[in-house]
Amino acid sequence: MELLKLSNQLCFPLYALSRKITGHYLPLLDKIGLTYPQYLVMLVLWEENGLSVKELGQKLMLDSGTLSPLLKKMEDRLLLTRKRLKEDERVVIISLTETGEALKENASRIPEEIKCSLELSYQELEQMRSLATGMLDKLNQIELVRSN
Amino acid sequence: MELLKLSNQLCFPLYALSRKITGHYLPLLDKIGLTYPQYLVMLVLWEENGLSVKELGQKLMLDSGTLSPLLKKMEDRLLLTRKRLKEDERVVIISLTETGEALKENASRIPEEIKCSLELSYQELEQMRSLATGMLDKLNQIELVRSN
DNA sequence: TAAAATTAAATTGTATAAAATTTAATTACA
């Protein structure tokens, strides 16, 4: 088999599919004024408010270089606040404002709308979700092992 | 089920996994002086040389806003040439140079090295590849239908 | 056939990503 063929790569369909699905989110997220990574930040904060930048970064697998400017923009839009922790001034705690909390209501229909927009079966979506989650966990595990 | 939980999203593991796997390519691609999207461009051109920017964009699902500057950088590195087609001056044809062709040799071990680096089973990789490819095809099909 | 519509790239503007460096704060330990 020709290993350097695009169609034989794992990386490419994953990369293209991820961008494609993000594309399906855009018109929906536009309505509530969020970008896709900003939406992911909100998902995390709606679940658990008051996380540090580091904790957010761990959950989303993004570093401060990505999160810092993004969170600043979201602060400007009054979705959240950034406050340094008194006990350790290095730590910045991100908390939702009322506006940010309230946005959850407006976002509540997005998961169903996406499922509809994608026109993929529940089986297919669930199979992909569990496969991707499993692979992600394994790769994160490898990183842990290699860094020790 | 709480639909707005990060762990219940399809989008997130896919997005994170895609970035994670790209991350595994970086040290390998660094050795041959390519970025990840540049590697994808080379994969396409190694298979079929002399494509237009549009054709490259269709295969990689990237638009000219992404490809134009990227291709210019690759031209500067003498990996490829950009020439306007005589019959239709709007079309720019991308052709590998000898340097670009020769780079294929240096890239030949990357697929195996990646497989090794990922430490995932062949079954898992193949299942993901075929699932992702299938979903991608369906989504592209939807786009075609919706645009007509 | 000349103006209108279409097409292909390039450009512009905004928003990520991520490596590397810097800054400030905290902790460890000789």
Add this chain to the structure above:
DNA sequence: TGTAATTAAATTTTATACAATTTAATTTTA
């Protein structure tokens, strides 16, 4: 206890993504 090491964010730099606009070339069609 004071310096070294570590840690958390922010900043800087480079490189995508992609929507929207512009430019130039080609086709369509009234």
